[in-house]
Structures are given as structure tokens and as C-alpha cells.
Amino acid sequence: MxxxxxxxxxERGVELDLAVAGGQTLALIGPxxxxxxxxxxxxxxTLRPARGQVELDGQLLFGERSWTPPHHRRVxxxxxxxxxxxxxxxxxxxxxxxxxxxxxxxxxxxxAGRWLAELGLEDLADRRPAMLSGGxxxxxxxxxxxxxxxxxxxxDEPMAALDIDVAVTLRGQLRRFLADRTAIIVTHDxxxxxxxxxxxxxxxxxxxxxxxxxxxxxxxxxxxxTASFAGLNLxxxxxxxxxxxxxxxxxxxxxxxxxxxQEVHAAFHPSAVQLARxxxxxxxxxxxxxxxxxVRVRTADLAADLPPQDIAELRLEPGATVHLxxxxxxxxTYEP
Amino acid sequence: MNTLPRWVLLPALLGGxxxxxxxxxxxxxxxxxxxxxxxxxxxxxxxLRLSVQTSGSSALLCVAVGVPMxxxxxxxxxxxxxxxxxxxxxxxxxxxxxxxxxxxxxxGRQGLLGRQLEVLGLEIAFSTTAVVLAQTFVALPFLVISxxxxxxTAGTRYEVAAASLxxxxxxxxxxxxxxxxxxxLLSGTVLAFARALGEFGATITFAxxxxxxxxxxxxxxxxxxxxxxDAAVALSFLLMIVAVLVIAAARRRVST
Amino acid sequence: MSRLARSFSAAAVVMLLAGGCGGPDxxxxxxxxxxSLQVHAAASxxxxxxxxxxxxxxEHDGVDVQFNFAGSSTLVQxxxxxxxxxxxxxxxxxxxxxxxxxxxxxSEPVDFTSNTLMIAVPAGNPAGVTDLxxxxxxxxxxxxxxxxxxxxAATETVEQAAGLTFSxxxxxxxxxxxxxxxTSGEADAGLVYVTDVAKAGSAVEGIExxxxxxxxxxxxxTTVKDSExxxxxxxxxxxxxxxxxxxxxxxxxxVGR
Numbered sequence: 001m002x003x004x005x006x007x008x009x010x011e012r013g014v015e016l017d018l019a020v021a022g023g024q025t026l027a028l029i030g031p032x033x034x035x036x037x038x039x040x041x042x043x044x045x046t047l048r049p050a051r052g053q054v055e056l057d058g059q060l061l062f063g064e065r066s067w068t069p070p071h072h073r074r075v076x077x078x079x080x081x082x083x084x085x086x087x088x089x090x091x092x093x094x095x096x097x098x099x100x101x102x103x104x105x106x107x108x109x110x111x112a113g114r115w116l117a118e119l120g121l122e123d124l125a126d127r128r129p130a131m132l133s134g135g136x137x138x139x140x141x142x143x144x145x146x147x148x149x150x151x152x153x154x155x156d157e158p159m160a161a162l163d164i165d166v167a168v169t170l171r172g173q174l175r176r177f178l179a180d181r182t183a184i185i186v187t188h189d190x191x192x193x194x195x196x197x198x199x200x201x202x203x204x205x206x207x208x209x210x211x212x213x214x215x216x217x218x219x220x221x222x223x224x225x226t227a228s229f230a231g232l233n234l235x236x237x238x239x240x241x242x243x244x245x246x247x248x249x250x251x252x253x254x255x256x257x258x259x260x261x262q263e264v265h266a267a268f269h270p271s272a273v274q275l276a277r278x279x280x281x282x283x284x285x286x287x288x289x290x291x292x293x294x295v296r297v298r299t300a301d302l303a304a305d306l307p308p309q310d311i312a313e314l315r316l317e318p319g320a321t322v323h324l325x326x327x328x329x330x331x332x333t334y335e336p
Numbered sequence: 337m338n339t340l341p342r343w344v345l346l347p348a349l350l351g352g353x354x355x356x357x358x359x360x361x362x363x364x365x366x367x368x369x370x371x372x373x374x375x376x377x378x379x380x381x382x383x384l385r386l387s388v389q390t391s392g393s394s395a396l397l398c399v400a401v402g403v404p405m406x407x408x409x410x411x412x413x414x415x416x417x418x419x420x421x422x423x424x425x426x427x428x429x430x431x432x433x434x435x436x437x438x439x440x441x442x443x444g445r446q447g448l449l450g451r452q453l454e455v456l457g458l459e460i461a462f463s464t465t466a467v468v469l470a471q472t473f474v475a476l477p478f479l480v481i482s483x484x485x486x487x488x489t490a491g492t493r494y495e496v497a498a499a500s501l502x503x504x505x506x507x508x509x510x511x512x513x514x515x516x517x518x519x520x521l522l523s524g525t526v527l528a529f530a531r532a533l534g535e536f537g538a539t540i541t542f543a544x545x546x547x548x549x550x551x552x553x554x555x556x557x558x559x560x561x562x563x564x565x566d567a568a569v570a571l572s573f574l575l576m577i578v579a580v581l582v583i584a585a586a587r588r589r590v591s592t
Numbered sequence: 593m594s595r596l597a598r599s600f601s602a603a604a605v606v607m608l609l610a611g612g613c614g615g616p617d618x619x620x621x622x623x624x625x626x627x628s629l630q631v632h633a634a635a636s637x638x639x640x641x642x643x644x645x646x647x648x649x650x651e652h653d654g655v656d657v658q659f660n661f662a663g664s665s666t667l668v669q670x671x672x673x674x675x676x677x678x679x680x681x682x683x684x685x686x687x688x689x690x691x692x693x694x695x696x697x698x699s700e701p702v703d704f705t706s707n708t709l710m711i712a713v714p715a716g717n718p719a720g721v722t723d724l725x726x727x728x729x730x731x732x733x734x735x736x737x738x739x740x741x742x743x744x745a746a747t748e749t750v751e752q753a754a755g756l757t758f759s760x761x762x763x764x765x766x767x768x769x770x771x772x773x774x775t776s777g778e779a780d781a782g783l784v785y786v787t788d789v790a791k792a793g794s795a796v797e798g799i800e801x802x803x804x805x806x807x808x809x810x811x812x813x814t815t816v817k818d819s820e821x822x823x824x825x826x827x828x829x830x831x832x833x834x835x836x837x838x839x840x841x842x843x844x845x846x847v848g849r
Contacts, residue, residue: 045499069499070496070499071500071502071503071505071508076501077497081493083496083497085498085512085516086494086516087515096501096503100498100501100502101502144501145501148500440778444776445733445777445778446777446778462735462761540765541772543762544735544763544764544773544778545738545762545763545765545769546761546763550762559765560740561665562666562741562765563665563740563741565669
């Protein structure tokens with residue numbers, strides 16, 4: 001079973017088709033304002049535009065004259081704000097979706113107990129949300145969302161508000177729970193995408209500009225946004241005699257082979273980039289940023305991670321010209 | 337507290353005294369030797385009983401219609417909503433006597449609905465029902481204004497979350513929205529009760545004044561003033577105590 | 593200073609005094625060029641007294657007659673609490689006695705007019721009321737004054753004189769309230785004063801009954817002690833009890849002494 005999402009909402013500039021295979025997770029990425037959250041709101045039913053239509057799996061969620069209210073959609077949202085009901089205990093919160101679906105009180109209680117155990121929350125069962133830490137609250141929210149047994153789970157940056165170490169634990173738990181559930185996750189974190197999502201769709205201005213299996217997309221990005229999300233440099237040029245020739249004539253030696261003259265993408269990690277006195281790819285430095293032990297040297301389209309000594313020795317600063325070379329074996333090439 | 341300028345104490349203290357001093361002055365006038373006899377007279381007891389009963393009924397009626405009104409005003413979106421809100425809150429600023437006159441022309445024998453009600457065998461004029469109607473009319477805005485404000489402050493995110501978890505609208509209202517604003521609902525109800533308890537103008541205009549039927553404590557106090565000022569003072573003090581008890585009880589309920 | 597500003601500052605002063613537990617408030621008397629005569633009169637006297645006030649002002653240049661119309665017992669209480677008053681006209685001797693007991697009369701009270709009860713029914717007399725006895729019929733909405741107020745006391749007197757027991761649907765605070773219930777048609781009948789029926793015009797009809805003579809309501813008037821305008825006050829009392837005043841009062845249904 002797979003879910004087909006078809007959304008046409010002119011007023012929001014949304015026009016897209018997405019497919020999520022049953023039991024799989026699709027990550028939605030894209031620059032701010034690309035329409036990721038809009039898509040989630042349209043599917044969840046928290047946004048009701050004047051015109052357009054949204055179909056989920058052939059069912060018209062919203063169209064010219066029809067509107068499926070949110071509670072009939074079996075679509076549950078988990079956002080960075082856990083939105084636990086403050087007047088209910090952790091257990092009461094998890095029982096809520098079960099009771100809403102008509103599960104008898106005792107069974108709902110037992111089932112909520114199971115979810116509490118599964119997320120290691122037994123000791124917190126009778127606490128009110130005000131007495132829970134951020135991470136604990138988010139775990140209760142996860143249990144509650146899963147207890148609703150939605151046909152589609154929407155995750156809107158669920159870890160964005162958490163400390164890094166809490167996020168790590170939670171990500172592990174989420175991976176386990178999402179393994180056999182159908183979900184869409186919106187994230188800015190490449191780790192979320194890699195850990196949780198089988199597929200990736202890149203949105204820009206309300207449209208899907210790229211989609212495919214997560215690993216495939218993140219190792220062989222085809223758009224600048226995907227490349228930067230994956231932490232890779234991406235250049236495009238023509239294949240000529242064992243190198244990618246860029247539009248300015250610079251040559252980037254790379255493994256092939258490709259037909260001569262073929263347009264190819266070349267991806268490489270910033271840490272693989274080295275500086276040369278001359279030749280290579282000529283760029284102007286736009287910014288220098290600390291990056292772990294290294295310094296990230298940014299240009300308009302490329303980044304290089306270099307040791308601070310080199311930066312000091314070369315007296316690099318914004319505005320300076322650099323010549324970038326990349327070892328042949330560090331480059332991946334692929335056709336668009 | 338530390339950031340408060342010291343001078344606010346003076347006007348605050350003055351305001352407090354302004355409210356408390358008259359109450360103390362009245363308490364000082366109570367004839368304690370005859371207090372017991374004055375407040376346990378037939379007329380006093382029946383007025384007290386009637387006041388508590390009618391105010392309780394009014395408070396319940398206010399909850400029954402005021403909660404849906406508040407929810408609509410806070411959540412619905414339609415043309416003329418703000419106008420409607422102003423109109424609904426009108427009794428708040430209207431002199432109660434005007435309310436009484438308006439009610440008379442609506443539910444009175446010669447009123448807009450009077451004949452229809454008479455056909456149904458319902459006679460409102462000079463009945464305890466009229467007292468409850470008059471009190472509800474003036475008390476309703478108190479509940480609506482406090483509840484609507486709380487609903488707006490609470491926002492809709494919990495309701496959105498509840499719907500996303502599959503809860504039908506009625507369940508969202510009863511299990512999420514209302515529990516969230518429960519303190520405001522309680523204090524609004526107490527306010528409405530207190531307002532009903534003190535209601536005078538609309539009642540005397542619309543319901544009349546008859547011991548045991550329509551003569552509530554404020555009406556009894558006003559009448560006793562004509563012939564027995566001591567009794568009026570004693571009853572005023574009694575009314576004050578009832579009001580203080582109600583507010584204190586409500587405070588405790590809200591804070592726990 | 594405008595009137596509003598004066599009221600506001602007076603209220604503020606009162607609050608300050610409340611804070612300081614201060615003495616009596618004397619900030620309300622306004623100093624004006626004209627002399628104003630403060631007449632406290634029973635509410636039932638409003639129309640004839642306003643007419644008398646105009647007549648009095650016409651004869652006295654620079655004199656402005658100001659009225660405070662309310663229930664007689666309220667007026668006595670107000671005068672006792674120090675409300676500025678020059679003349680007091682009561683709707684019954686009892687309330688005048690209260691004033692005298694408090695030693696606040698400026699001269700010996702004079703009975704200047706009287707009033708009797710009458711049955712008032714809405715125009716057309718829908719319930720077919722004919723006399724006092726018909727007021728006891730089942731289902732008839734009778735409204736009277738509460739026994740605590742003068743018109744209620746008079747009602748009890750005629751009730752006893754006629755040997756009847758009324759079961760009113762409401763015992764109102766004042767005769768005006770009774771009349772309002774009749775004019776609005778809420779009540780089928782009410783017991784009010786002859787003068788009230790005269791005042792209500794075509795909205796109500798009056799039905800006389802003989803027992804009314806058992807409860808003739810006498811109106812006394814007096815000047816108030818320590819009046820700043822004692823002379824003028826006495827002149828006003830004289831006007832009211834004199835032939836000109838009696839003529840005006842008669843025109844409103846009062847019966848002179």
C-alpha cells in the first residue's frame with residue numbers, strides 16, 4: 001500500500017505530487033519558504049485554502065466543494081512543540097487518541113501503559129506535562145501520535161527544539177517506530193533524513209525539484225540545495241578526457257568514464273578540497289567560518305574545509321582569490 | 337515586586353480603603369443585639385432562600401448558554417462577529433432598569449413573546465422565572481467576557497492537536513477546550529452568580545416584588561429601608577457575607 | 593470649572609478623605625450668583641410642585657427652585673444625613689413625624705393637601721374590574737404597594753375596612769411602580785392614588801370606591817431647620833398652602849384641606 005499525495009493550491013503556489021510507499025518514510029527538504037510546512041498543513045487539514053485540491057491516496061481531502069475534517073483524515077502531526085494536553089497526565093495524553101477512537105477505558109489504559117513502557121516512560125505515567133522535561137514530553141507526544149495509529153504520520157522537525165544528546169536518543173527510538181509506518185518528515189537536519197527517511201523529496205517554490213532514495217540523493221545530489229543539505233560541493237560541466245570541464249574552462253579530474261561531451265555532475269566533500277598556487281578551480285572567497293578543527297572557506301558555489309594554519313599562511317580573507325583542486329579519487333561523477 | 341515604584345502604594349491603599357471603609361462603616365451600624373432576630377425573620381429568610389435559589393439557577397443558565405456563546409465568539413469567524421460581541425455584552429454597560437424594561441417588552445404579558453408564552457401556558461410576569469430571567473440577563477455577559485478572554489488566550493493549538501489525534505469536535509470541546517479554561521469558567525460562573533445575587537434594577541422592573549416569589553434579598557433590603565433601617569443594614573451585612581463566602585469558595589476551587 | 597470636573601474632583605477629595613478617615617464632606621455646595629431653594633418633596637407631588645416652582649421663581653428674581661423628588665422616608669434619611677434642604681413636603685404624617693423627632697423642622701408642619709386611593713386598570717379594563725371585591729377574583733393580577741410604604745399602609749387600611757383579603761401578584765416599592773405595572777398591562781389592576789390616575793392620562797382608567805375615605809392620605813409640609821434661605825422657604829410653604837397653591841394641586845387630583 002502506498003500513499004499518493006497530489007496537491008494543487010494556487011494561492012499558496014503549491015503544485016506537487018508525492019508518493020510514499022507503505023511503511024516507508026519520506027523526508028521533505030527544501031529552503032525556507034519552499035512550502036514544506038504548507039504541504040503538511042494541507043494534508044493535516046489545519047490549512048483550508050479558498051481554492052485548489054489535495055488528494056491523499058485517491059481520497060479528496062479538500063477540493064472545490066468538499067472538505068474532510070482533520071479528525072476524519074487519520075493523519076497525525078508531531079511537531080517540535082509536543083502540545084501535550086496540560087490538564088492530562090502522560091498516560092491520559094496517550095489514552096486520548098485511543099478513547100477518541102472509541103477504545104474502552106480499561107483497554108485504552110492498558111494500551112497506553114504499553115506505549116509508556118515502550119518509550120521508557122513508566123515512571124512518568126502519572127505526571128502532568130508541566131513536570132516533564134522537553135525530551136520526556138516529546139517522547140510522550142511520540143507515544144500519543146503512534147497510539148492514534150494514523151495511516152500517515154507527519155513529523156514537522158520533531159527534534160528541532162531538543163538538546164543534541166536528547167535528540168540522538170530520540171532519533172534512535174523514532175527510527176525503530178517509523179520502520180514499518182508510513183510517514184512524512186520535514187527536516188533541516190541531514191542526520192534526520194539519513195536515519196529516518198527511505199526517500200527524499202526536495203521542494204522549492206511549492207514544487208518537487210528532486211526526489212529519490214535518500215542515500216542515492218544525498219551521495220549524488222543534482223541541485224545546489226540538496227548538495228548543501230548533504231554537505232557536498234556540486235559542480236556541473238562536460239566530460240572530456242577524464243575530467244569535468246566547467247563553464248569557465250577549469251578542469252576537474254574525476255573518475256569516469258562518460259561519453260565525451262556528456263553533461264555530468266561532480267560531487268565532492270569540502271574536506272577533500274585543497275589549495276593550489278595556480279590552476280584548479282578559481283573562486284573568490286565570500287566567507288570564513290569555523291568548522292570543527294578546520295575552517296570552512298566559502299565561495300559563491302563551493303566550500304573547502306582547510307586547517308587554520310593554511311588560512312593564516314595564505315592570509316585568506318573575504319575577497320581573496322583561491323585556486324581549488326580536488327584529488328581525483330575524492331570526486332563522484334554522474335549524469336543528470 | 338521589586339521593580340514597582342514605591343509611590344503606587346499610596347493610590348492603591350487609597351483605593352483599597354475606599355472600597356473597605358464603607359463596608360466597615362455599614363458593619364459598624366449593625367445592631368448586633370437584634371441581628372439574629374432581624375436576619376431570621378420570615379421575610380429575611382425567604383428573601384435569602386429565594387436569592388440563593390434564583391442566583392444559582394441563573395448561574396447554571398448562564399453556563400448552559402454562555403459557554404456555547406463564548407466558544408462561538410472566540411473561535412468562529414464570520415461577518416459582524418465584533419458587532420455581535422458588542423451587542424451581547426451590552427447588558428454589562430446598560431443600567432439594569434433598562435434591562436428590566438427590555439425584558440418586560442419581550443416576555444411580559446403584552447410583550448413580543450408574551451402571547452405565545454401564554455398560549456403555551458407559561459406565565460412569566462410576576463413569577464420566580466421572571467427573577468431568574470432578569471438575573472441571567474444581567475449576569476450572562478460576566479461569564480461570556482471572562483470565558484471568551486480565556487479561550488482567546490488559550491489559543492487553538494491544543495484543539496488542532498486533538499483533532500489531529502482523531503477527536504471529533506464535541507470531544508475536543510468537552511475534553512480539551514473546556515478543561516483548559518476551567519479556572520476561567522469557574523470564576524466566570526462565580527461572577528455571574530455574584531452579579532445575580534446583587535441584581536436589583538432589572539428584577540424590580542420586570543419581576544415585581546412579592547415575598548417568597550420575587551422578592552430577593554436586594555429587594556427586601558430596599559423595602560426594609562422604608563420602614564426599618566436597622567433590618568436593612570442587617571440584611572445588607574448578610575448579603576455581604578454570602579458574597580464573600582461565594583468568592584472565597586470559588587477562589588479555593590480555582591487555586592486547587 | 594465645569595460641572596463634570598467639579599463632580600470628579602469632589603469624588604477624588606472624598607476618596608482622599610476616606611483614606612484619611614476624614615470628617616464630613618462639605619465640598620458639594622456650589623457658590624452661585626442665584627439663590628437656589630432646595631425643596632425635598634414626595635415623588636407624588638412632582639407635577640404640581642414643578643408648576644408651583646415655576647410660579648415661585650417667576651415672583652422671585654434670582655431664585656432658582658431645585659427639587660429632589662423621592663419616597664418620603666428616603667428624603668427624611670437624606671435630610672438626616674445632612675443633604676442641603678430648605679423645604680420638606682411629605683406624603684404622610686409618619687415621615688414628617690420622623691423629621692420632627694430628629695428636631696429638623698424649621699417651623700410647625702402644616703397639612704396642605706390630601707390624596708385618596710383609587711383602583712387603576714389598563715385602558716379598556718380588560719379584566720372587567722368594577723369595585724374592590726372584584727379585585728379578589730381568581731386569576732386577576734393585582735399589584736399593590738408593599739405595607740412598608742405609605743400607599744401600602746393605606747391599601748391595608750381599605751382592605752380591612754372592606755373586610756377583604758387581597759392576594760396581589762406583587763407588592764411594589766412605590767406607587768409609581770404599581771402604576772407602571774398597570775400602564776404596561778402586566779397587571780389587571782392596581783391600587784394607586786387618585787393623582788396617579790390623573791397623571792397617567794388615557795393609559796389607565798380610574799375606578800373610585802367608597803372605602804377609600806377610610807385611608808385619606810394627608811400631606812404635611814415644613815421648612816427645614818438651619819435653612820440658609822429660611823425666609824424664602826417659608827414663602828414657598830405659604831404659597832403651597834395658600835389659595836394659588838391649592839388650585840394647582842386640585843388640578844392634579846389632590847384634595848385640599
